[in-house]
Amino acid sequence: MRNMMVIARREFMAYFNSPIAYVFMVVFLLLSSLNFVLAEHFFLVNQATMRPFFESLPWIFIVLVPAVAMRLWSEEKKSGTLELLLTLPMRHVEIMIGKFLAAWAFVALTVLLTLPMVFFVSMMGELDWGPVIGGYVAAILMGGAYLAIGMFVSALTKNQILSYVGAAVVCLCFVVMGQGNVLHSMNDMLPQAVHVFTSASFVPHFENISRGVIDTKDLVHFASVILLFLGLNYLVLDTRRHA
Amino acid sequence: MREGLPALFTSVPMKQQSVSPASLARLSALIAGVLLCAIVVMLNLVGMNAYGRLDLTQDRVFTLSDVSKKTMGGLKDVLQVKYYISRGILPPVSEYEVLEQEVADRLAEYQAFSSGKMRFEVIDPLDGRRDISREVRDRLEVEGVLASSDMVKKADQPFPIEFYSAVKLYYADKTEVINDIRNVTNFEYDFTRAVRRMTLTKLPTVGLYFTSPQAGLQQGGNYAGVSELLRKDCLVRTVDLGKDTPVPGDIDVLFVVAPEAVPDRHKYEIDQFIMRGGKVAFFLDCFNPAHMQQGAWGQQAVFMRVESNLDDMLASYGIRAVPSVIFDIDKCGVGRRPKRVATRIGFVEKMEIVRYPALIRTRKQNYEKGLSFINQLDDIAVRHAMYLEAAQSAGAATVTPLVRSSNRSWVILFEALITEKPFEDSMENPEKCIDENNSKGSQFMLAGLVEGKLRSFYADKDVPEPAKEEPPQGMEQPQKPPEPPRPKPETVKETAQSNRIVVIGDSDCISDDIVFHPPNAQFCANLVDWLSSGEDLSKIRSKLGRSRPLSVRPEMKIWWQLGMVGLMPFVIVAIGVGRSIMRRGGK
Numbered sequence: 141m142r143n144m145m146v147i148a149r150r151e152f153m154a155y156f157n158s159p160i161a162y163v164f165m166v167v168f169l170l171l172s173s174l175n176f177v178l179a180e181h182f183f184l185v186n187q188a189t190m191r192p193f194f195e196s197l198p199w200i201f202i203v204l205v206p207a208v209a210m211r212l213w214s215e216e217k218k219s220g221t222l223e224l225l226l227t228l229p230m231r232h233v234e235i236m237i238g239k240f241l242a243a244w245a246f247v248a249l250t251v252l253l254t255l256p257m258v259f260f261v262s263m264m265g266e267l268d269w270g271p272v273i274g275g276y277v278a279a280i281l282m283g284g285a286y287l288a289i290g291m292f293v294s295a296l297t298k299n300q301i302l303s304y305v306g307a308a309v310v311c312l313c314f315v316v317m318g319q320g321n322v323l324h325s326m327n328d329m330l331p332q333a334v335h336v337f338t339s340a341s342f343v344p345h346f347e348n349i350s351r352g353v354i355d356t357k358d359l360v361h362f363a364s365v366i367l368l369f370l371g372l373n374y375l376v377l378d379t380r381r382h383a
Numbered sequence: 384m385r386e387g388l389p390a391l392f393t394s395v396p397m398k399q400q401s402v403s404p405a406s407l408a409r410l411s412a413l414i415a416g417v418l419l420c421a422i423v424v425m426l427n428l429v430g431m432n433a434y435g436r437l438d439l440t441q442d443r444v445f446t447l448s449d450v451s452k453k454t455m456g457g458l459k460d461v462l463q464v465k466y467y468i469s470r471g472i473l474p475p476v477s478e479y480e481v482l483e484q485e486v487a488d489r490l491a492e493y494q495a496f497s498s499g500k501m502r503f504e505v506i507d508p509l510d511g512r513r514d515i516s517r518e519v520r521d522r523l524e525v526e527g528v529l530a531s532s533d534m535v536k537k538a539d540q541p542f543p544i545e546f547y548s549a550v551k552l553y554y555a556d557k558t559e560v561i562n563d564i565r566n567v568t569n570f571e572y573d574f575t576r577a578v579r580r581m582t583l584t585k586l587p588t589v590g591l592y593f594t595s596p597q598a599g600l601q602q603g604g605n606y607a608g609v610s611e612l613l614r615k616d617c618l619v620r621t622v623d624l625g626k627d628t629p630v631p632g633d634i635d636v637l638f639v640v641a642p643e644a645v646p647d648r649h650k651y652e653i654d655q656f657i658m659r660g661g662k663v664a665f666f667l668d669c670f671n672p673a674h675m676q677q678g679a680w681g682q683q684a685v686f687m688r689v690e691s692n693l694d695d696m697l698a699s700y701g702i703r704a705v706p707s708v709i710f711d712i713d714k715c716g717v718g719r720r721p722k723r724v725a726t727r728i729g730f731v732e733k734m735e736i737v738r739y740p741a742l743i744r745t746r747k748q749n750y751e752k753g754l755s756f757i758n759q760l761d762d763i764a765v766r767h768a769m770y771l772e773a774a775q776s777a778g779a780a781t782v783t784p785l786v787r788s789s790n791r792s793w794v795i796l797f798e799a800l801i802t803e804k805p806f807e808d809s810m811e812n813p814e815k816c817i818d819e820n821n822s823k824g825s826q827f828m829l830a831g832l833v834e835g836k837l838r839s840f841y842a843d844k845d846v847p848e849p850a851k852e853e854p855p856q857g858m859e860q861p862q863k864p865p866e867p868p869r870p871k872p873e874t875v876k877e878t879a880q881s882n883r884i885v886v887i888g889d890s891d892c893i894s895d896d897i898v899f900h901p902p903n904a905q906f907c908a909n910l911v912d913w914l915s916s917g918e919d920l921s922k923i924r925s926k927l928g929r930s931r932p933l934s935v936r937p938e939m940k941i942w943w944q945l946g947m948v949g950l951m952p953f954v955i956v957a958i959g960v961g962r963s964i965m966r967r968g969g970k
Contacts, residue, residue, distance in 0.1 A: 156962070162959035173951075187931050187932065188932070254951070260946055261947075264934065265931050265932060265934060269441070270438070270441055271440060352438065352444070353445045357430045360429070360431075361427060364430075367423060367426075371419040372419065375412040375419075376412070
C-alpha cells in the first residue's frame with residue numbers, strides 16, 4: 141500500500157514537470173466550456189442546469205483521456221525504463237495501481253477545475269446541486285474507466301500514437317454502443333444484443349448518475365470496467381515478465 | 384514469489400517439457416482473462432438485481448414522497464399492479480431500454496411501503512414478438528390498456544411503430560390504467576393519484592359559480608377547459624345560486640369565476656359558505672376583455688368596467704382588488720393577434736412581433752416561497768390582470784401575496800384607461816412607461832391568500848332578501864295569494880375561526896385561451912388540492928417540470944460568458960507560466 145502511494149505521488153507530481161499537463165487542462169477546459177456555453181446555447185436555453193455540460197463529457201473524454209493514458213506504459217517501454225521499473229522491490233500490482241491512481245487523480249483534478257463554471261451558473265439562477273454532484277461523480281468514475289482502458293492498451297504497445305488511437309477506439313465503442321442509431325441498427329440485425337449493448341455502454345450509466353441518482357448498478361458497472369481492464373493490464377505485465 | 388492466477392497455472396508440475404514457459408504464461412493469462420471477464424459479468428448481473436440508490440436531487444425527484452408512502456401505508460385491501468411492456472418493439476433508444484428497469488424500481492419502492500398489500504408483475508403482452516396482433520390489441524383494449532406510438536428510423540426513413548408501456552391497477556372492485564408511460568418523470572404523480580382515486584371514499588368536489596351568461600361551461604363558454612382539467616382529479620359541477628339556495632354542502636372548493644354584478648343574496652350565500660369553512664377561490668376581472676382586444680390594436684377602445692359587487696365583501700376579509708391593469712415587460716407574452724412591425728434597412732425588411740405587456744408570464748421567484756403548492760411552479764400566465772392590495776380586515780386574517788409581477792411592471796388605473804391611450808403607449812414605449820409609473824421598481828400582487836379568522840361581511844348587516852320571481856312580461860299578474868307568515872330570520876354565521884380564501888386579479892388565467900398553458904393547469908389543480916385537502920398531491924406534482932430560469936441582464940451576458948469560458952484557462956496558464964519562471968529562476 142505504501143509503495144503504491146509513493147508511486148502514485150511521484151507520478152502525479154511528474155505530470156506538472158512538463159507543460160503537457162497545463163496544455164491538457166487548458167484544452168479540456170476550453171473544449172468543455174465552449175461546448176456548454178456556445179454549442180449547447182446555454183443562454184438561449186436560459187436554464188440554470190449543468191446537464192448539457194456533463195452530457196458532452198463522454199465525447200470530450202474520448203479525445204483527451206487516452207492522451208493521459210497513452211504514456212503510462214508505452215513511454216516506459218520506449219525509453220526502456222519498464223524493465224527497470226518491474227525489477228524494483230515492489231509488486232507489479234502496486235506499480236500498476238500507483239500509476240493508475242496518479243492518472244485518475246490528474247483527470248479528476250482537471251474535471252474539478254470546471255467548478256468555477258458551476259458557481260457562475262449558480263449565481264445566475266437556482267441550481268440543483270444534486271445532479272451537479274452526481275455529474276462530477278459520474279465524470280470521475282467514467283474518467284477512471286477510460287483510463288483503465290487506455291492503460292491496458294498502453295501496456296500492449298510501445299508506440300504511443302498506437303496506444304492513443306487504440307484506447308480512443310475502444311472508449312468510442314463503449315460510448316456509441318449506447319447510442320440510438322447503433323441500437324436501432326442492432327435491433328434490426330440482432331434484437332437480443334440490444335439489451336447487452338445498453339448495459340455495457342457507459343452512456344446510460346453515466347446519464348443515470350449525472351441526473352443525481354447514485355445507483356448501485358451504475359457504480360458496479362464502472363467499478364467492474366475499471367477492475368476488468370486493470371486485471372487485464374496486470375495479466376499483460378505478468379505475461380511479459382514470464383516471457 | 385509467483386502470485387495470482389497465472390502463478391496457479393505455472394506452478395502445476397508439467398510432464399511435457401516441450402511447452403515453453405512463455406507459452407504457458409500466455410495460456411494461463413488467457414484463461415485468467417476469461418475468468419476475469421466472467422467474474423465481471425457476474426458482478427454486473429448481481430449489481431443489476433441489487434437495489435440501492437441515493438437520490439441527490441433537491442426535490443428528491445427520483446424518490447417517493449411522503450404522500451406516496453402515506454397513501455401506500457393506508458391500503459386496506461390488496462393492490463395488484465400489472466406493468467405491460469412490449470420488450471420486442473420498444474423504440475431502440477437507451478431511454479426506453481432502461482424504462483422497464485426504472486418503472487420496476489419505482490414499483491418495488493411502492494411495494495416496500497405497502498406493508499405487503501401491493502403485488503406487481505411485469506408482463507410482455509406480445510411474448511417478445513415484434514408485432515401487435517389483432518387479438519392482443521382487442522384484448523388489451525377491453526382492459527383499457529392502449530398501445531403507444533412513436534417514430535423510428537428505418538433505412539433513413541421515419542417509420543411508425545406501436546408498443547405497449549402501461550400500468551393497470553386493481554384494488555377491490557376498482558381499476559385504474561396509466562397508459563403511454565415513456566419515462567418515470569410523471570410516474571409517481573400518476574401512480575399515487577391512481578391509488579388515491581381507488582382508495583378515497585370521496586373525491587373533492589369543485590363548484591364553479593358564474594354570473595356572466597356568456598361564460599360558463601355550456602357550448603361557447605370561456606371556461607369549459609378548466610372544468611375538463613379539474614375533472615381528472617375531482618368532481619366538478621356548476622353552482623346555481625339563482626334559486627337562493629345555500630352553496631351545497633358537498634362542495635369542497637368553490638371557484639367564483641369572472642363575477643359580474645353578483646346579486647346580494649348570492650354574495651351572502653358565498654359569505655356564509657366561507658364562514659362554514661368552505662374554501663373559495665375568486666377569479667376577478669376589472670373590465671370586459673372583449674372590448675379590450677380592439678383597443679390593443681390601436682383602434683378606438685371601449686372599456687367596460689366589470690363591477691363584481693364583491694369588492695366590499697373582499698375588503699372586509701382583508702383584501703382589495705384595485706380596478707386597474709398591470710403591465711410587465713420582464714417576461715411578457717405575445718398577444719393573441721400579435722402586432723407585427725416592419726422596419727426597413729436598405730432593401731431588407733425586418734418583421735418584428737411586438738410583445739404584449741398586458742399578457743404577463745410570471746416568474747417563480749415572484750411566488751410565495753413558503754407554500755409548496757405554488758413555489759415549485761413557474762410561468763403562470765395572466766392577461767389584463769388587476770392588482771390586489773391588503774385592506775383592513777374585519778376579522779384577524781392576514782394577506783399573503785401568492786403571485787407578484789416583476790419589478791419591471793407598472794399599473795394603469797381603470798379611470799386612466801378610459802381617458803387616455805395607455806395601451807398604445809405601453810406597447811410603443813414600455814421603458815418609458817416603467818420610468819413614469821414605477822421608477823421604484825415596485826411589484827404588484829396578482830394573486831393573494833387571505834388566511835386566518837374571517838369575519839362575515841353580514842355580521843352586523845341585514846340578510847339580503849331572496850330575489851322574487853318575476854312573471855314573464857305580457858302575462859297577466861295572477862291574483863296575489865295571501866302572504867305566508869314570514870320565516871324566522873336567518874341566523875348569520877358571523878365568523879370562521881380559521882379559513883382561507885384565494886383571490887386572483889384575473890379570470891383569463893383559467894379561461895380556455897390560457898388554462899391549457901401547463902403552469903396554469905397545474906396551478907388550478909394544485910389550488911384545488913391545497914384548498915380541499917392540505918397539500919397532499921401537490922407535493923408530488925410540484926416536483927415535476929421545474930423550471931430554473933436564469934436571471935441575467937442581457938448586457939451582462941457577454942461578461943458571464945467570458946467568465947465561464949476564459950477564467951480557469953487563464954488561471955491555469957498563469958500558474959503554468961509562473962511555475963516555469965520560478966523553476967528557471969531556481970536553476
